[in-house]
Amino acid sequence: MAEHTAVVVGGGLAGTTAALALADAGLRVTLLETRPRLGGLAFSFRRGDLTVDNGQHVFLRCCDAYRGFLDRIDASDLVTVQDRLDVPVLDVGGARPRLGRLRRAALPVPLHLAASLATYPHLSLAERASVGRAALALRGLDLDDPALDAVDFGSWLSRRGQSPRTIEALWDLVGVATLNATADRSSLALAAKVFKTGLLSDPGAADIGWAARPLGELHDDRARTALDKAGVRTLLRARVTSVTRTDAAEPVRSGAAADTRGSGEGGVVWEVEAETGPGRGERVTADVVVLAVPQQEAHGLLPAGALEDPGALLRIGTAPILNVHVVYDREVQRQPFFAALGSPVQWVFDRTEPSGLTGGGQYLALSQSAAEEEIDLPVAELRKRYLPELERLLPAARDAVVRDFFVTRERTATFAPAPGVGALRPGTRTRAPGVWLAGAWTATGWPATMESAVRSGLQASRAALTALRHPFDPRPFEIEGLEPA
Known part of the structure; x- marks a missing residue:
């Protein structure tokens, strides 16, 4: 029996999870990612001497799939989880600030x-x-x-x-x-x-966890190492342009694109084409294709007839998250994080140590969800809005010097959890045999979280292996009770 092959489109948490699970089951896997890195929307970048996360991401102790993913990529040592849930909540809306927990x-x-x-x-x-x-x-x-x-x-x-x-x-x-x-x-x-x-x-269940190191070390560096060890062929800067059905018995067209044949034993296989640079391309054929990309991209890549109502993908709304980053010349906050009331500030996190900041200053990250009214405001206006609020919340900030102020914007950070969205979220299975969907926006039962993304990758890989009559083994991820696909 010929070796089964798979192509995973998208190197976020969903795609990385699916690629690892399929490789763990013995498939020959190729992972294609448009960006020059893995991690999707949970990533890091450099700003001067700082390593900055694009946004503050947290998880809960009950996020079994994501925690299993961290174990699988050998990154559990890079996160911190509270011994017990403890959230400081500071209300500055009254005559005097009040702290509750x-x-x-x-x-x-x-x-x-x-x-x-x-x-x-x-x-x-x-x-x-x-x-x-x-x-x-x-x-x-x-x-x-x-x-x-x-x-x-x-x-x-x-x-x-x-x-x-x-x-x-x-x-x-x-x-x-x-x-x-x-x-x-x-x-x-x-x-x-x-x-x-x-x-x-x-x-x-609600004990809070967060990355103690930059997200890139988890979702890119450690994930890439795990993929390499599993034998996954990973191609970055590879933008997939089409997914088409072909007959495995037919010779693949000649052309400038590189070619990696699938092993469908004369049956139906899928041909995935990607641009890898000016005048360069990659053509990969496989028995299994997992589309682990945002819903709009999945809509553009799905073969005709793959979904009963493909337009439903485009009716899944999106919601933005704004992150405000402030670097002070001294410590102004002692807690690792706190939530705010009576202020436009929502959650404030200390990112000093993970960012590599030295010299006695402090780096705070403000995570502003549901930020439709602020996502496109100029940096100067956001500075005028948030620096005075931080001084209200943190008296020590009043005498501190702001070394740096910048923002990161994720305009389509998550799918919008509006009433009725559940009817629009598709399952992992499509009508195209061998083509599966993954992503936090699919029907996992969870909102758009890292947990949902990982669960979707596990569901897609399990469904694909079941269709191939190949056993799915969740043990590498240590997940129990995974919902049916």
Whole structure:
């Protein structure tokens, strides 16, 4: 029996995961990535002497697939995970700044958060009591009920006695950061997934993790090493232009493009063409093609008839994330991160050590989700908006000198989690035999997170191997209970 071959288009987390899983199963895999690096939208770049992440990415202890991915690429030593959930929340909207904390105790669910909520200073006593009732209602929802997708989370919360202040100071504090949308613009299905899995499943599920080194060291360097060891042929700066069906018995057309034949034993195989430079190209044929690219790109590459409604991919909206980067000449923040209320600032992270900053200064990164109104503002205007806010939040910043101020913008950072999006998200399977979809935007049941991306890659590889009647082994990723494709 001839060796099975695969082409994975896209070197983000979904594509890298799929390539590794297919290679681990014994397939000969080629990975094609347009950019000069791996990692998709979770990457690093150099700015002078600093190594800068394009945005602050976090994960939770319950993100089993992403944590398994880190194990698979031998990068678990490059991340930090809290021993217990602990989120400082600073409210500067009143007469005096007030600091509260959302943290868990060593108690079973839901008692693990009860003490924290009972003393949370940013809500009234009545509002705190109402949270418990809404949490119990949320816990009772069936995540497999398709009707949840049509309901917006904000209306659902309001009907369960959640005041605007409660939504702002608690539900949106978590939801905006994980869903990239406010409650009124979020599908109840996705919101319920976040809160049930993260806060209402296991006491430690919501413990927060983040990269202690630049993301590029994880998702590019370590991932590339893992791919090389697995025997994956990785081509960067390779822009795929077409995916076409061909007969394995036919000779491949001659031309300027390089050629790597598939092994379909005379059956149907797929021919993937990519531009690799001026006047240069690559032509790869394989039994399996995994399209692990954004939905708009997938729409342009899918063979005709591959989806019943290919236009649905274009109706999946996108949502931006803005990141504001500030380098001070001294330390102004002692916590590794905190969340803010009563301010346009959402979350502030200390990135001093991972960036390689030396000389006694401090580098802070502000992560601003659901940033539709700010994503295109000039840097000068953002500077006028955020530097005074940081001085309100961090008194030590008032006497500090700003060494550098810059922004990074991801205009299509995630898919928009709007009500109804679940009906638009396709599964991994297509009508084109051998062609599969992967990406955080596919039907993983999760919002657009690193966890969703990795799960999609695992689902696509498992489905492809099943179609080839080849066993799928999740053990290299240490994932249990992976959802069916």
